[in-house]
Amino acid sequence: MEDYPQAAFALLFSLEDKHFWFHSRNRVISQAIERHFPDHKGKTFLEVGCGTGYVLAMLERMGLRVTGLDMHGEALHFAKQRTQATLVCSTLDKHKAGARYDAIGAFDVMEHVENDHEFLAQCNSRLSEGGKLFLTVPAGMELWTDIDQVSGHKRRYTRSGLIQRLTGAGFTVTDIRYFGFFQYVPYFLMKKVVGFRITSKKTNELALVREMLTPPPPIIQALLMFLFRLEELVARVATLPFGTSLVVSAYKSASVPRDALKYPGDKSKRK
Numbered sequence: 001m002e003d004y005p006q007a008a009f010a011l012l013f014s015l016e017d018k019h020f021w022f023h024s025r026n027r028v029i030s031q032a033i034e035r036h037f038p039d040h041k042g043k044t045f046l047e048v049g050c051g052t053g054y055v056l057a058m059l060e061r062m063g064l065r066v067t068g069l070d071m072h073g074e075a076l077h078f079a080k081q082r083t084q085a086t087l088v089c090s091t092l093d094k095h096k097a098g099a100r101y102d103a104i105g106a107f108d109v110m111e112h113v114e115n116d117h118e119f120l121a122q123c124n125s126r127l128s129e130g131g132k133l134f135l136t137v138p139a140g141m142e143l144w145t146d147i148d149q150v151s152g153h154k155r156r157y158t159r160s161g162l163i164q165r166l167t168g169a170g171f172t173v174t175d176i177r178y179f180g181f182f183q184y185v186p187y188f189l190m191k192k193v194v195g196f197r198i199t200s201k202k203t204n205e206l207a208l209v210r211e212m213l214t215p216p217p218p219i220i221q222a223l224l225m226f227l228f229r230l231e232e233l234v235a236r237v238a239t240l241p242f243g244t245s246l247v248v249s250a251y252k253s254a255s256v257p258r259d260a261l262k263y264p265g266d267k268s269k270r271k
Contacts, residue, residue: 008151009052011210013078016054019215024228025136026058028179028247029107031232033062036174036249037132040064043102046126048092049109053079059105060085069095092122103132108245110137111153120169127252133171135248137162139178143188143244147212157246166248170256177235178243182227187244 016022033040041063050056050068052075059066066085069092070076076087088095104123113119123133138148138156148156159176166173180187215221234240 009072009075009078011213012054013052013081015213015215016052019213020221020224020228022054024225025107025179025245026055027228027232029055029105029134029136030058030062032134032175032247032249033059033103037103037134040103045103045105046095046099046101048104048106048123049112050079050087051075053082053085053087055105055107056085057082064103067101092119092126095126097125099126100128101126101131102128103134105134107134107136108138110135111148111155111157114154116154117165117169120165120171121256124170124252124256129252131252133166133248133250133252135162135246135250137246137248139180139243139246159246162246162248166250168256170252170254171250172253173248173250175247175249177247178240178245179228179231179235179247180244181231181234181240181242183224183244184242 037043043064045059045064045066046069047056047059047066048069050070051072053068056066056068056079060083066083068076068079068083068085068087069090070079070087071089071091073089076089079085079087104127106119106123110116110119127133138153139158141156141158144156159178163173163176216224231240
């Protein structure tokens, strides 16, 4: 994740508490944990790529014994202001090899990693037997624009491609679902406009990221929050056919040798 824009951490810290997207994604994550890790209180949880600690603080409030891992010291500077969790400035491959956790989470992190197959193998090796894995990733290569590149993304994911990766890394997927269903069309249109502005160099890249992250006017924010709540109700009775993101719950079902992750192709990568 070396190419994540450094200046974005201060921007994220200033906007996350105010933005419907981060609030709604936290609800998605917490519901996944409540549903698939019901005895989570007091259990150890490693959040990889914890950034400025917005999710980390929620996990701590849920009663988990949380460790936040991030390679960017600047991000952890902000995380310290949000949480009492243990914070470690490192990468997953260099984080104490002997440590084992009851659960690991990576929320909008894996798309930044060059070798996501190796990343999943590393997650597997740091989980206790039957340990839980929770992920969120951006979905749909049709949503790819230059804003993904500015954000340091390597790919967006398909549901089937993500299941294949997880299975190959020794995980059994218990649940995988789209979210951001009602936001799909406006998000698609907004990204195309912003991506065009990046390509045409009409404005500074960080300014465009700020534009993407700045909360909408209150009435729009309230509407989008309502649509996320409506989506929760719909998802209880129907499988959402698409969305802007995927959320995954899985568990470690087998240990995988490092040389076993030979992946023949990657249809989720950007073209």
